[in-house]
Amino acid sequence: xxQTIAAGKGTTQSLEMSPKPQVxxxxxLLSIVLGIGGTFQYGLQVSTISSPSEYIQKFINQTWLDRNxxxxxxxxLSLLWSVIISIYNLGGLLGALSVGYLSGRFGRxxxxxxxxxxxxxxxxxxxxxxxxxxxxxxxxxxFLYGVSTGLGLNVHMIYTxxxxxxxxxxxxxxxxxxxxxIGKCTGxxxxxxxxxxxxxxxxxxxxSSVFPALIQLVTLPFFPDPPRYLLIDKGDKEGCIQAMKKLxxxxxxxxxxxxxxxxxxxxxxxxxxxxxxxxxxRAVRWQFLTLLLVYGLMQLVGINVxxxxxxxxxxxxxxxxxxxRYVSLGMGITELLTIGLCAYMIDHxxxxxxxxxxxxxxxxxxxxxxxxxxxxxxYSWMPYFSTILIFILLLSYGIGPASVxxxxxxxxxxxxxxxxxxxxxxxxxxxxxxVLGFVFPFIVQGLGSFCFIFFLAYCLVMAIFVFLFVxxxxxxxxxxxxxxxxxxxxxxKKKKTDKQTDINLIFSTRFSTRF
Numbered sequence: 351x352x353q354t355i356a357a358g359k360g361t362t363q364s365l366e367m368s369p370k371p372q373v374x375x376x377x378x379l380l381s382i383v384l385g386i387g388g389t390f391q392y393g394l395q396v397s398t399i400s401s402p403s404e405y406i407q408k409f410i411n412q413t414w415l416d417r418n419x420x421x422x423x424x425x426x427l428s429l430l431w432s433v434i435i436s437i438y439n440l441g442g443l444l445g446a447l448s449v450g451y452l453s454g455r456f457g458r459x460x461x462x463x464x465x466x467x468x469x470x471x472x473x474x475x476x477x478x479x480x481x482x483x484x485x486x487x488x489x490x491x492x493f494l495y496g497v498s499t500g501l502g503l504n505v506h507m508i509y510t511x512x513x514x515x516x517x518x519x520x521x522x523x524x525x526x527x528x529x530x531x532i533g534k535c536t537g538x539x540x541x542x543x544x545x546x547x548x549x550x551x552x553x554x555x556x557x558s559s560v561f562p563a564l565i566q567l568v569t570l571p572f573f574p575d576p577p578r579y580l581l582i583d584k585g586d587k588e589g590c591i592q593a594m595k596k597l598x599x600x601x602x603x604x605x606x607x608x609x610x611x612x613x614x615x616x617x618x619x620x621x622x623x624x625x626x627x628x629x630x631x632r633a634v635r636w637q638f639l640t641l642l643l644v645y646g647l648m649q650l651v652g653i654n655v656x657x658x659x660x661x662x663x664x665x666x667x668x669x670x671x672x673x674x675r676y677v678s679l680g681m682g683i684t685e686l687l688t689i690g691l692c693a694y695m696i697d698h699x700x701x702x703x704x705x706x707x708x709x710x711x712x713x714x715x716x717x718x719x720x721x722x723x724x725x726x727x728x729y730s731w732m733p734y735f736s737t738i739l740i741f742i743l744l745l746s747y748g749i750g751p752a753s754v755x756x757x758x759x760x761x762x763x764x765x766x767x768x769x770x771x772x773x774x775x776x777x778x779x780x781x782x783x784x785v786l787g788f789v790f791p792f793i794v795q796g797l798g799s800f801c802f803i804f805f806l807a808y809c810l811v812m813a814i815f816v817f818l819f820v821x822x823x824x825x826x827x828x829x830x831x832x833x834x835x836x837x838x839x840x841x842x843k844k845k846k847t848d849k850q851t852d853i854n855l856i857f858s859t860r861f862s863t864r865f
Contacts, residue, residue: 373518374599380513380573381522385529387466387566388506391559392499393533395438397682401541401675402552407431410485430485437489439784441496442503446776449504450769454583454622458509459575462502462566469498469563477557488556495559500780504772511760511768512576515598515606517825520696523757528689531748535682542675573597581607582614582765583622609827613764616829620766628770636838637762637771640820643812644705645755645775649782651712652805653747655790656719656740657681664737681744688748700824701754701761702816708750709813715742716806723799761823761831 410430414422422430452461472494479487507526514522537558541547546555574580574593581590590610594603623631628638660681664674696704719739726732763771793801821834 372599373521374597376573377513377518377522377597380597381510381525383566383569383573384462384506384509385525385532386562387462387469387570388502388509389526389530390533390536390562391469391495392503393530393535394537394559394562395495395499395533397534397537398541398555398558399435399438401547402555403431405549405552406434406485406488408549409480410488413483413485416483434485434489434492436784436788438492438496438499439780441493441498442500443496443777443780443784445497445500445502446504446773446780448501449508449776450622450625450773452501453505453508453769457575457584458505458512458579459570459573461505462509463570465498465502465505466563466567468494469502469559470567472498473557473560473563477553477560479556480553491556498559498563500776504776507756507760508768508772509576511757512578512765513593513597516609516827518697519761520701520757520824521693523760524689524693524696524753526756527753528686528693531682531686531689531752535679535686538675538679538682542679577606578610578613578765581610582617609829613828616832617764617766622765623767623770625770625774628767628774633839634763634767634835636819636835637767640762641759641771641775642778643815644751644820645759646778647782647808648751648755648779649786650805650808651747651751652716652802652808653743653752654786655794655801655805656743660740664733681741684741685744685748685752688745689753692749692753695749696754696757697824700822701758702820702822705750705754705758705820706813706816708746708754709809709816711746712743712750713806713809713813715739715746716802716809719743720799720802720806723802758820758823761826761828762835764828764832 407427411422411427452464456464472491474491475487475494476491479485479491507523510523510526511519539545540555540558546552546558574589574596575584577590577593577597580586580593590607591603594606598606628634660674660678664677665671669677692704719736722732722736722739726736759771759775760768793804797803819838821831823831826834
């Protein structure tokens with residue numbers, strides 16, 4: 351005997367009638383373990399490289415002098431330092447390219463465990479570079495860090511999206527953004543000269559990623575793979591049930607199981623899609639466009655450019671240069687608190703509202719900041735106004751693109767397209783960092799503060815795009831979200847060439863029993 355249910359509305363009604371899921375300790379602990387070895391490492395590496403730059407360049411010059419008997423030319427030293435900076439991004443690009451294959455081949459958990467070995471190798475190489483007198487080891491260590499970060503960053507976001515129950519998906523997935531900022535704040539704190547930011551201790555600072563890697567390597571084996579991955583990708587129903595009970599508590603999970611079975615039936619055994627299929631398939635055209643604009647091009651928000659200007663703004667505001675690093679730490683803490691606020695709001699306000707409103711505030715603030723920066727030498731009070739605007743930018747960025755884009759990416763694709771989506775946006779993000787690193791100095795040199803106009807235009811376009819075209823995903827199943835995008839992809843016409851859009855699914859009554 352069988353019964354027919356709708357994968358969209360029927361699943362939602364079932365979820366609404368089921369008890370509201372509570373955040374369990376195991377789910378919290380898993381989020382922490384994933385964050386420590388995932389996006390935390392990215393934030394840590396971003397913030398620890400600038401403070402010891404003077405000492406590392408001095409080490410390179412001294413090493414060259416000891417080997418060859420003459421010092422490096424300034425141009426050669428600058429080139430070697432540029433290689434040390436950029437090789438991290440190249441490693442990140444390689445790591446991002448491997449996300450789809452490795453996470454599908456070994457699973458989410460094993461991929462992260464193996465990834466920690468790469469991080470440990472990078473930390474070891476960097477930690478012994480000064481003792482062994484090899485600046486080449488600094489380059490190798492940075493490259494290994496990049497590979498580890500590029501892989502771990504994306505697998506972490508996939509893992510959190512697949513281990514969260516539907517009604518807690520926003521709150522759980524936003525932890526990936528939260529731990530990136532925690533990593534950044536930790537790096538800024540460790541970089542203080544009172545701690546590890548000194549000439550003698552910079553190798554320890556650069557090797558600090560060894561601790562989060564070890565923590566995840568030891569603790570992650572005690573947690574299961576994501577329930578959604580176990581059921582849909584591996585076909586392991588019993589493993590999925592055990593994972594749900596361990597992560598979501600010992601209650602009735604029939605509604606969540608039905609929703610995952612609906613997605614599994616819609617996919618109908620299809621293997622993970624490639625990036626080429628993601629780009630070319632009309633059935634996910636608007637999802638791909640949303641991914642490209644919201645997450646892939648997020649560097650165009652201009653937050654890194656804002657950080658570039660903070661030193662001049664704070665210095666002109668009368669803050670002593672020796673104290674500016676503490677203000678920068680305060681900026682990181684502000685971003686952390688903002689993302690914490692977003693974690694509370696995202697499942698109440700919704701993704702769409704947070705995004706388009708934050709983009710609107712960003713565009714308005716960037717326009718005002720362009721004016722204040724160009725006039726700050728003419729009016730003594732203008733740097734203070736610019737300082738306020740910088741903190742408004744941080745608040746808007748943290749509560750919008752920095753947080754919501756990670757959640758949205760996990761929600762707008764089903765299980766077969768999700769790995770390819772993270773490969774694509776990961777590669778685009780690392781390419782953006784590389785290109786921006788090379789092009790940005792010339793843009794600033796040519797346009798000065800007026801370079802913000804480009805970022806203003808992007809934020810304004812994004813506010814309009816999200817408001818008009820991106821559907822709200824809060825509290826909806828993956829198949830419901832796909833059905834919403836179906837109307838955009840095919841102009842409201844029913845299209846069943848792609849199996850992810852089938853909504854009439856047959857389930858045996860054996861799935862109606864409690865487990």
